[in-house]
Amino acid sequence: MFSSLEKLSPDPLFRLLEQFQADQNPNKLNLGIGVYATEQGEPYVLPVVQQAAREVSVANFNYLPIGGDPLFLKQTARIVFGDMTDQSSFVSQATCGGTHACALFAELARRGEIKKMIIAEPTWVNHRHIFSGFEQTSISHLDQEGNPNIDGYRTAIDQVTEPTVLLLHGGPTHNPTGRNLTKEQINLLIQLIQSKPIFVFIDFAYLGLGDGFEQDAISVRALWSQLENVAVGVSFSKNATLYCHRTGALFVKTADGATVESNLRRIMRTTISNPPAYGEKILVNVFENHFDQWKGEVDAMRQSVERRRKELVSRIPTLGYLSDTRGLFGMLRITQEQIDTLKADYSIYIPEAGRINLSGIRLDRMDYLVKAINSIIT
Numbered sequence: 142m143f144s145s146l147e148k149l150s151p152d153p154l155f156r157l158l159e160q161f162q163a164d165q166n167p168n169k170l171n172l173g174i175g176v177y178a179t180e181q182g183e184p185y186v187l188p189v190v191q192q193a194a195r196e197v198s199v200a201n202f203n204y205l206p207i208g209g210d211p212l213f214l215k216q217t218a219r220i221v222f223g224d225m226t227d228q229s230s231f232v233s234q235a236t237c238g239g240t241h242a243c244a245l246f247a248e249l250a251r252r253g254e255i256k257k258m259i260i261a262e263p264t265w266v267n268h269r270h271i272f273s274g275f276e277q278t279s280i281s282h283l284d285q286e287g288n289p290n291i292d293g294y295r296t297a298i299d300q301v302t303e304p305t306v307l308l309l310h311g312g313p314t315h316n317p318t319g320r321n322l323t324k325e326q327i328n329l330l331i332q333l334i335q336s337k338p339i340f341v342f343i344d345f346a347y348l349g350l351g352d353g354f355e356q357d358a359i360s361v362r363a364l365w366s367q368l369e370n371v372a373v374g375v376s377f378s379k380n381a382t383l384y385c386h387r388t389g390a391l392f393v394k395t396a397d398g399a400t401v402e403s404n405l406r407r408i409m410r411t412t413i414s415n416p417p418a419y420g421e422k423i424l425v426n427v428f429e430n431h432f433d434q435w436k437g438e439v440d441a442m443r444q445s446v447e448r449r450r451k452e453l454v455s456r457i458p459t460l461g462y463l464s465d466t467r468g469l470f471g472m473l474r475i476t477q478e479q480i481d482t483l484k485a486d487y488s489i490y491i492p493e494a495g496r497i498n499l500s501g502i503r504l505d506r507m508d509y510l511v512k513a514i515n516s517i518i519t
């Protein structure tokens with residue numbers, strides 16, 4: 142019955158994680174999957190989230206509305222878009238994390254008139270699969286010097302004549318390169334997009350972990366306020382350490398709001414019926430009662446990643462190109478052979494293309510990591 146299906150490859154990041162977990166080397170290091178670990182290599186749940194979770198009532202596990210908890214959506218929109226937002230002017234949908242926000246938007250676009258998309262590579266590997274079915278124009282996200290390739294974006298936008306999704310990453314972070322378009326470049330894109338049939342989808346998975354909450358939101362707010370067709374997928378996996386509790390949101394700004402809302406609700410109802418509540422309830426408590434503590438703790442996470450990035454670059458100056466990266470990720474300019482050697486000889490796990498999660502660096506294994514990298518690049 143399924144013989145016509147193609148057998149697909151396993152997800153490379155989760156496969157790498159399994160290999161890491163099975164590795165017996167006591168010095169092993171996981172620089173793969175995008176999960177924040179402490180400087181001692183421990184899993185981390187924000188203390189404010191732990192406290193807020195303890196305070197969540199367990200007296201009522203009834204279903205949430207199909208759209209999600211209205212308070213969660215209202216507070217999330219305020220954090221992302223600022224106080225200026227008229228919440229009645231766009232559609233809100235709670236999601237199972239950021240992946241689901243991307244997937245819901247992709248499904249919505251498929252149901253509409255959009256058949257094409259512009260995708261800047263490299264991007265988060267899941268994007269290509271989530272947006273399958275669109276005619277994808279692939280551009281290079283970075284130029285030869287490793288800077289955001291504004292000319293590539295500009296040329297692709299100039300050529301758009303039919304409804305097209307433009308996929309952007311929100312804030313200064315970018316998965317996997319760690320370099321995103323600057324605020325000035327985003328402003329330029331906004332001018333170009335305004336005369337085109339382009340729907341911008343912003344994948345915003347690292348709010349607070351780039352340059353801090355307010356800074357990170359600037360370019361997203363510029364796109365949101367100046368474009369007519371724009372959607373934002375928000376994830377609370379990283380900045381609220383809620384990974385497995387699958388908490389996120391999708392916001393869609395469009396003239397066809399009522400139709401879009403009805404379609405999103407139908408897709409939800411026929412797939413997962415209604416969103417998971419635990420993360421939303423925890424976050425409503427955080428937003429209402431512990432907001433400043435949350436921001437402070439996320440800031441401390443961000444600073445810890447910065448410390449590790451700086452330390453690595455100061456110990457291996459040839460990795461100086463990582464200094465300009467923001468957020469958890471940067472890409473080592475190494476070959477697949479070198480990646481394989483790091484795994485085979487040192488039990489250092491790095492996914493294809495050399496993306497590293499800087500928060501996977503344990504300070505007590507810094508010497509080990511430096512020695513290993515030096516051995517493959519010299």
Ligand SMILES: Cc1ncc(COP(=O)(O)O)c(C=O)c1O
Binds near residue numbers: 175310376
């Ligand atoms: C760019 C980007 N978008 C979305 C996601 C998905 O986040 P979530 O775990 O909330 O589904 C990730 C996670 O790695 C990501 O890096």
